[in-house]
Amino acid sequence: MDQEKIGKFIKEIRLRENLSQQKFAEKFGVTYQAVSKWETGKNIPDITILRMMCKEYNLNLDDFFDAKEIDMKKRKHYIGLVFILIIVFAVSAFFIFKFVKDDDDFTFKTLRANCDNFNLYGSLAYNDNKSSIYISNITYCGDEDEKEYFSIKCLLYEVKGNAKYEISQSNYEDEKSISLAEFLKNVNFNVDHYEAACAFYKENSLFLEIEAMSENETITTYKIPLQLDDNC
DSSP states (O other), X not given: OOHHHHHHHHHXXXXXXXXXXXXXXXXXTOOHHHHHHHHTTSOOOOHHHHHHHHHHHTOOHHHHHTTOOOOHHHHHHTHHXXXXXXXXXXXXXXXXXXXXXXXXXXXXXXXXXXXXXEEEEEEEEEOSSOEEEEEEEEEEOSSOOOOEEEEEEEEEEEEETTEEEEEEEEEEEEEEEEEHHHHHHTOOEEXXXXXXXXXXXXXXXXXXXXXXXXXXXXXXXXXXXXXXXXXX
């Protein structure tokens, strides 16, 4: 998946619609900073937002992943034929699926921050055997935190019973201090082929934990439960 090509494709759509980054962001309920990151290839929208774009601009997910725009007028001319083909394909797929199941056929769920102090965009792609986790655009929206930190760790983990299992982490440690907001701008998690299948995730079993150490070695900790939009 080429994030830069997807970003250029999103920018082409926005410019074609004569929208500023702010107006485009409002359309999909995100910040203009998020749109800027998409267009420069630093991040990609989560699957929910990509589907919203598809619906809004008569695209499909392949258009984004291939970064190749479809001729809208030509598509409208063939919409009747496409509708018939979809029905035929759906009926055929139903019978094929009863006998063959592709191990790489993933379903997507949206991940959200289950607390008032943080917002984020995330998705969980899974099949019967494994899952992949993508989290980006983490923002702090609680009481103003103006502290400068010299060491910050953001840990993604899963809770199973009384045990905590680390999945991935993002760290900052430097002589130059940084604010929590600046640190979070560069935090992304992209975990491919995680061994846990979706059926094993329980409510609030995924967490983000942030530990930030200031100059006087005072540690501030934030714990962020992650919630699936619905059960697997």
